[in-house]
Amino acid sequence: MRGRIFNIQRYSIHDGPGIRTTVFLKGCPLRCLWCQNPEGISPKNELFFNKERCTGCGRCVETCEKKAITITDSVARTDRKLCIGCGKCVEVCPNEARQIVGKEVSVEEVVEVVKKDRIFYERSGGGVTLSGGEPLMQPIFVQKLLERCKLDGIHTTLDTSGFASWDTLKEVLKYTDLILYDFKCMDPEKHRVFTGVSNELILENVRRITSEFSTPIWARIPIIPGYNDDIENIRATASFLTKVLKDRVERVNLLPYHRLGEVKYERLERENTSTISEPPEEQILEIKAIFESFGLQAYVGG
Ligand code: SF4
Ligand code: SF4
Known part of the structure; x- marks a missing residue:
């Protein structure tokens, strides 16, 4: 079983608990206007x-x-x-x-890299995280990779937009210990404009996860000035997490937009029309306080 990845990052501390190895998979069905990993969009090299x-x-x-x-x-x-x-x-x-x-790799090749840091996972409560791109674009590879890691006793995390069929998601979740689930915007029409797809499937999937699986969920919320940082959207997101998902979300990670990804557009010789600026720290703290006022544990960063 082979898949296509664009990076393996060892000693990662922003993609779940403890020290982790994050595997970035190629291919994404979304087209977020603020994408900071444009090299992850295409499924090809x-x-x-x-x-x-x-x-x-x-x-x-x-x-x-x-x-x-x-x-x-x-x-x-x-x-x-x-x-x-x-x-x-x-x-x-x-x-x-x-x-x-981009590189085509086998499950075994990735597992060999992941296993190198087992001692750090054991000491820190870490493990492996599959990210992207969107890992669910390569569902069989992801399923086999997570299954193999679990057989080796390694904690597994899936970082996903949630945009996949339920049949795909539920098979992968059988081998997932923790889900990092993105909430980009609560309004379906704005979500479509900002990312290329509506959020209806994404929200329906996370509802089903909470009713059919006991897997813990960490909400990941990119804070993108001018797109999803308005109070109305922040309150709607917090309300969804607490009322609809009934407090199944263990924590909220606020991910402020940064401009580090811009050089990647230059490297791909692709035009980056984004004029988004980084949000000020005071605004991030205000947003954090709103989530906390709903009883959620909110953190700035991954
Ligand atoms: S530009 Fe380079 S990578 Fe692209 S087809 Fe030509 S030789 Fe191959
Ligand atoms: S033309 Fe530029 S990119 Fe091509 S081989 Fe020479 S230095 Fe490298």
């Missing part, structure tokens, strides 16, 4: 290009069988419609200006 490193030597042009690269103003330009992410140009670039994001 992609090329990262650092133009500051490029000297325009042209070696990549000669190597590319798809004729996707041209030199313009002494810099290599890649036609992304032609590029298949084969990585041949990466091998010949003398300046490491090119890099492939």
